[in-house]
Amino acid sequence: MTRVTDSTRAHRTAEEIGRTARGPRPLPPLGETRSVPLPAVATQTLRSGLRVLAAHRPGVPMVEVRLRVPFAGDEREHPARAELLSSTLFTGTAARDRVTIDDELAAVGADLDVGVDPERLQIVGSGLAAGLPAVLGVLADVLTGAAYPDAELARERDRLVERIIVARAQPRTIAREALQRKRFGDHPIVREMPAGPDVAAVEAEQVRALHAAALVPGGSTLVLVGDIDPQAAIAQVEQALGGWTADHPARELALPPALVPGDLELVHRAGAVQSQLRLSAPALPRADERYAALQLANLVFGGYFSSRLVENLREDKGYTYHASSGVEFVPGGAVLGVETDTATGVTAPALLECRYELGRLSMVPPTAEEVEAARRYAIGSLLISLDSQGGLASTLSSLDADGLDIDWLRDRPQRLQAVTTEQVAEVALEFFAPSRFTGVVVGDAEVVGAGLRALGGIG
DSSP, X not given: OOOOOTTTSOOOOHHHHTEETTEEOOOOOOOOOOOOOOOXXXXXXXXXXXXXXXXXXXXXSEEEEEEEEEBOOOSTTHHHHHHHHHHHTTSBBSSOBHHHHHHHHHHTTOEXXXXXXXXXXXXXXXXXXXXXXXXXXXXXXXXXXXXXXXXXXXXXXXXXXXXXXXXXXXXXXXXXHHHHHHHHTTOGGGOOSOOHHHHHTOOHHHHHHHHHHHOOSTTOXXXXXXXXXXXXXXHHXXXXXXXXXXXXXXXXXXXXXXXXXXXXXXXXXXXXXXXXEEEEEEOOOTTSTTHHHHHHHHIIIIISTTSHHHIIIIIISOOOSOEEEEEEEETTEEEEEXXXXXXXXXXXXXXXXXXXXXXXXXXXXXXXXXXXXXXHHHHHHHHHHTSSHHHHHHHXXXXXXXXXXXXXXXXXXXXXXXXXXXXXXXXXXXXXXXXXXXXXXXXXXHHHHHHHHHHSOBO
């Protein structure tokens, strides 16, 4: 018998492989979605006001750390000082310099990173579970005694100014800042990136004063997830961070104003070869009973690659490589966002198609097949995101900030499964109507302005 080798077998294209004499090969049915067991979460508020959540999630001998501190400020200089504080928090204390901190963390396979935005300061990291006491020791020393050495702060200040200059030249940054101003006016939530001159003017004493006043435990949350004993971990936190105290709580960001529908703002960017389209409308917070239906409606519209918006703008028209929509949570609520970047020459047609798809979702509701595909994607991606220690820790921290807990997360797949096609159609009609939106278009106004104004709705 002659053996057919790879070199003698005729090559078949993907289309040929996918077809038979009777037509295309049918796709096999999708199997049942598997659940991801979620652990019990031990919760305790320490005397300092720090709220600690700890969960046992074995698999790898690691522990994930998420510290969230409300970090709002009204002053114009606050974002610059907060950004510089986050950049230099781990540069030294009275007992440890930067190298010592790095060495102690590395000895237990740990790393800790700091980030800040108008709402919160977050310390995120991981390390060997057996090294948790060492990680907490470093964290406690930094929280209670960060020194912000003059030389370290000056060096980081210069780097930060350079990074801001580069970032502010990026079209996406320009579009984000314009959209935030359009949505929330002069509310502190819009100050996501400080101005370079403000950063250059910050002195070390101002950073130290901000630390003392704002980096406090009351109202803060520490989440630990990993191969740990939850009660023992909470006891370790209480012992290590017992000296982190203050006579006032951390400052929460005030509620931003409600988003008001209206004309889009055209933001001129001379010589731009691309335009950034950013649309936004009010949405629902996670705790709302209709949020699951809104999530599915959003997926059908533009929330994943198989959505209507992507099919239209990318696959059919070729106007863009990327288009998406999603829900962004803000204090007291949420906003819906639609975004795409497109070539200057097709800016107006791309906006027309965005509006068309919004109207079509309202007037031509998602089909049962579209809803079912979105449902499977939503449940599957949720379970995948929770399958790791880090994913679970980040989700618990985010939910806790909204007053939700592990039970909300545990019931999430069932709530998504229970949503009907009719419920998705109802929220699509209410929340995706084009008249509910406002936003910005960033591009060369001399080139795109006439076409956009011909469409109407451009301020």
